[in-house]
Amino acid sequence: MPLDIKIPALGESVTGGQIAKWHFKNGDFVKVGDILLTLETDKVAAEVTAEAAGTLSIAKQPGDDVVIGDVVGQIAEGAAPAAPVEAPKPAAPAPAAAPAPKAEEKPTNITEFKVVPKPEPAPEPAAKPAPSPEGRITRKKMTPLRKKIADQLVSAQKTAAILTTFNECDMSNVMALRSKLQDAFVAKNGVKLGFMSFFIKAVVEALKAVPQINVRVEGDEIVHQHYYDIGVAVGTERGLIVPVLRDADQKSFAELEQDILGYAKKAKDGKLQVSDLTGGVFTISNGGVYGSLLSTPIINPPQSGILGMHSIQQRPIAVDGQVVIRPMMNLALSYDHRVVDGKEAVTFLIRVKDCIENPARMLVGA
Incomplete structure (x- = not known):
């Protein structure tokens, strides 16, 4: 009797999703534990694996919406089919003998005439076909995650009184400290010391x-x-x-960098769990990795604040009455003005700026 492939329970508050991809084709033989399909939900990507070995029969296609308990295919249990035996190829036939060349024919009279054919007129160019509207656009269904992101962003704009305040910070000291400690840090911890761990520590202090x-x-x-x-x-x-x-205040720089690297790998492999994405109190967004110079980030409800980092640029600034070139980063703090006043927001951002411009204080807890 064929075994039904059902959408399993995916965690609290996740009721279903959308089939993103089948990893096998209809009629393929699958083994126990093989990843059959990837399911997109509004939070994470989940994988459904084979619980038996047999021949796969697909009932639901990529892009179809499904809920927990839906049957998306079946496995006809059984051993793998034997590989077909190839029949021996017939011997190639012997090449036929080439015909003997004909004797050269002599003209029957003394004078030869060469007839030159009259060239035919060139054909008129065909008229260009009218452009087809079908190739000018591509229509694609929103994934559950994209719909969730869209709903959440719209909800944040509708429910919170979002305001953004800006500042800039001189990255000279943190860049110098990072460069000085990098080799020893990698040798000891197996990960690089990035800027994000400094900003996480600065946000905690703020x-x-x-x-x-x-x-x-x-x-x-x-x-x-x-x-x-x-x-x-x-x-x-x-x-x-x-x-x-979690508990960023209790973790070292190395532990934070290891957590970031681990999450990046899980995100790439589609292994993030719902528990990895819930419960944060504040968010940091780094648009600088894409070249952003300035932005107004949208808070992640129900949080009340988000810090936007941006690209580092060499810019002239005044230091002790002199114009110098320094690596500068724009900072943006968006906050919910319903519960956070402007004075508090500015104080927070200045504290972040101070921590980044004096990173040694964070290392010694000053």
């Missing part, structure tokens, strides 16, 4: 200094959070996702 930003709104209540789970926005082929680094 949240401690301005706890009014570490809040969320629930109905008519303001919930103060006394922990520091920081989300880091990551762009993937599926869309923007925000894995959360």
Whole structure:
């Protein structure tokens, strides 16, 4: 009796998704544990594996919406079919003898006439066909994740009073410290020391200094959070996702970099779980990796703040009355003005700036 392939339970609040890809074709033989298909949900990508060995029969196609318990195919259990035996190829026939060349024919009279054919007129160029509208656009169904992102962004704009404040920071000291420590850091920890771990630590220090930003709104209540789970926005082929680094205040720079690297690999492999993406208190988004110079990031509800990092540019600035060239980064803090006042937002951003421009303080906890 064929075994039904059903959409399994995918975690709390996930009721279904969309078939993104079958990894085998209809009629293929599959083994126990083979990944049969990838399912897109509004949070993560999930994989459905074969629970028996046999021949695959596909019932639902990529792009189809499914819910938990839906039958998307079957496996006819049985051993793998034997490979077909190739019949021996017949021997190639012997080549036929070439015909003997004809004797050269002599003209029957003394004078030969050469007839030159009259050239035919060139054909008129064919009229160009009218452009087909079918090749000018491609219509593609939204994935559940993209729909979720769209709904969340619209919801944030409708429910929160989003305001953005800006500043800039001199990256000279953090770049010099990073360069000085890099070799020893990699040798000891097996990962590179990046800028993101500095900004995570700076955000934690700023949240401690301005706890009014570490809040969320629930109905008519303001919930103060006394922990520091920081989300880091990551762009993937599926869309923007925000894995959360738990208890960032208790982790070293090396542990933060290892967490970031681990999440990046899980995102690339489609292995992120719903639990990896929930519960953050604040988000950091680095548009600088794509070349962004300035932006106004949208907060990730129910959080009340998000920090936007941008590309580093060599710019002239005034230092002690002198114009010097320094590597500068624009910073943007978007916040929910319903619960965060302008003074608090500016104080928070200045604290981040101070930590980045004096990174040694974070290393020694000053």
